[in-house]
Amino acid sequence: MTQSIVVQVGQCGNQIGCRFWDLALREHAAVNKKGIYDEALCSFFRNTNSRADAGGADVQRGRICSLKARAVIIDMEEGVVNEILQGPLRDLFDSAQFITDVSGSGNNWAVGHKLYGGQYRDQIVEKLRRTAEQCDCLQCFFVIHSMGGGTGSGLGTFVLNILEDEFPEVYRFVTSVYPSAEDDVITSPYNSVLAMRELTEHADCVLPIENQSLVDIVNKINQMTNCGKLGAVKPNSLVTSNIGGVKESEKPFDAMNNIVANLLLNLTSSARFEGPLNMDLNEITMNLVPFPHLHYLTSSLTPLYTLADVNVPTRRLDQMFSDAFNKDHQLIRADPKHSLYLACALMVRGNVHISDLRRNIERLV
Numbered sequence: 001m002t003q004s005i006v007v008q009v010g011q012c013g014n015q016i017g018c019r020f021w022d023l024a025l026r027e028h029a030a031v032n033k034k035g036i037y038d039e040a041l042c043s044f045f046r047n048t049n050s051r052a053d054a055g056g057a058d059v060q061r062g063r064i065c066s067l068k069a070r071a072v073i074i075d076m077e078e079g080v081v082n083e084i085l086q087g088p089l090r091d092l093f094d095s096a097q098f099i100t101d102v103s104g105s106g107n108n109w110a111v112g113h114k115l116y117g118g119q120y121r122d123q124i125v126e127k128l129r130r131t132a133e134q135c136d137c138l139q140c141f142f143v144i145h146s147m148g149g150g151t152g153s154g155l156g157t158f159v160l161n162i163l164e165d166e167f168p169e170v171y172r173f174v175t176s177v178y179p180s181a182e183d184d185v186i187t188s189p190y191n192s193v194l195a196m197r198e199l200t201e202h203a204d205c206v207l208p209i210e211n212q213s214l215v216d217i218v219n220k221i222n223q224m225t226n227c228g229k230l231g232a233v234k235p236n237s238l239v240t241s242n243i244g245g246v247k248e249s250e251k252p253f254d255a256m257n258n259i260v261a262n263l264l265l266n267l268t269s270s271a272r273f274e275g276p277l278n279m280d281l282n283e284i285t286m287n288l289v290p291f292p293h294l295h296y297l298t299s300s301l302t303p304l305y306t307l308a309d310v311n312v313p314t315r316r317l318d319q320m321f322s323d324a325f326n327k328d329h330q331l332i333r334a335d336p337k338h339s340l341y342l343a344c345a346l347m348v349r350g351n352v353h354i355s356d357l358r359r360n361i362e363r364l365v
């Protein structure tokens with residue numbers, strides 16, 4: 001199995017990254033009850049337990065311990081990073097994985113890209129190299145950042161340049177959060193335009209996410225659960241739910257970030273678990289990117305919750321196929337019904353019959 005490294009940059013990148021690590025750990029703990037350090041865990045985590053060969057990692061409170069995330073954590077402010085260092089995920093990272101400054105980039109792309117980029121280049125290269133050396137077969141970098149701030153957009157895209165220079169063979173997947181129209185950062189449109197040019201030039205694949213879409217999905221789920229329209233929903237099955245709660249109190253972006261973390265969780269599932277129908281991550285770009293620069297992929301997510309009663313699998317699957325092309329399930333504000341797909345990939349997780357998949361694909365085309 002191959003390995004991937006997550007590079008989380010800026011406030012938004014780190015907050016989403018942490019939700020991803022939390023969910024990934026829980027997912028592994030749910031199927032790997034003994035907490036054995038296996039190939040699946042190796043894809044995104046490394047083991048620090050010296051007894052690894054004898055038995056592997058151990059499990060405590062539903063979480064697998066003695067693991068470190070294959071991640072590089074960058075923020076030019078200390079706030080979010082300090083929260084991580086004091087939070088429940090603190091054991092998942094060691095100090096060698098962090099790069100921080102104190103003042104932040106002041107929502108200015110140029111400060112992140114030009115000033116901090118030049119200043120921190122060597123440190124970033126060194127930390128990336130060290131993380132890469134701990135992999136047997138490094139396949140992908142996942143960069144997570146926002147387009148609206150200064151550090152995520154400026155330094156995040158600078159890191160992308162470094163990755164291209166230093167690791168030209170390794171795929172660069174970027175998850176970019178675009179600001180909503182009501183964004184309180186005045187410079188966010190400028191930062192986004194400047195960052196987008198870099199994404200076009202230096203990424204292999206970009207998953208654009210619009211904050212407004214996330215807000216709409218969160219509102220829709222809240223509305224449906226509040227008015228009891230959903231019937232019996234399986235507890236903690238909402239994509240917005242902060243399962244188990246990393247923090248005691250939920251912060252404003254948490255529900256939105258859970259949606260993005262779920263998207264990444266699903267996208268990487270075939271890299272994180274063995275399966276007969278799995279696909280390689282680089283097959284995504286190989287099959288969906290028609291020209292090198294046309295590498296922006298819109299994404300959608302369904303179901304947004306799981307019903308307690310799972311007795312209607314076929315109908316549910318049909319509904320999920322329809323929902324995947326419904327504008328309410330898109331993570332950017334686009335209506336697939338009024339657009340044209342050049343290529344499309346449907347990733348399905350769970351026990352489904354191939355015949356049901358075929359029937360639905362035929363129904364849709």
Ligand SMILES: Nc1nc2c(ncn2[C@@H]2O[C@H](COP(=O)(O)OP(=O)(O)OP(=O)(O)O)[C@@H](O)[C@H]2O)c(=O)[nH]1
Nearest residue numbers: 010011012015104105107146148149150151152253
């Ligand atoms: N979805 C989501 N969006 C966020 C989050 N945090 C910030 N944003 C959005 O990201 C943009 C601001 O970028 P930040 O990530 O806060 O900025 P930064 O990269 O830390 O850069 P500086 O603070 O300028 O150094 C705004 O559009 C915010 O709405 C988050 O946790 N989730």
Ligand SMILES: [Mg+2]
Nearest residue numbers: 010011077104
């Ligand atoms: Mg910041």
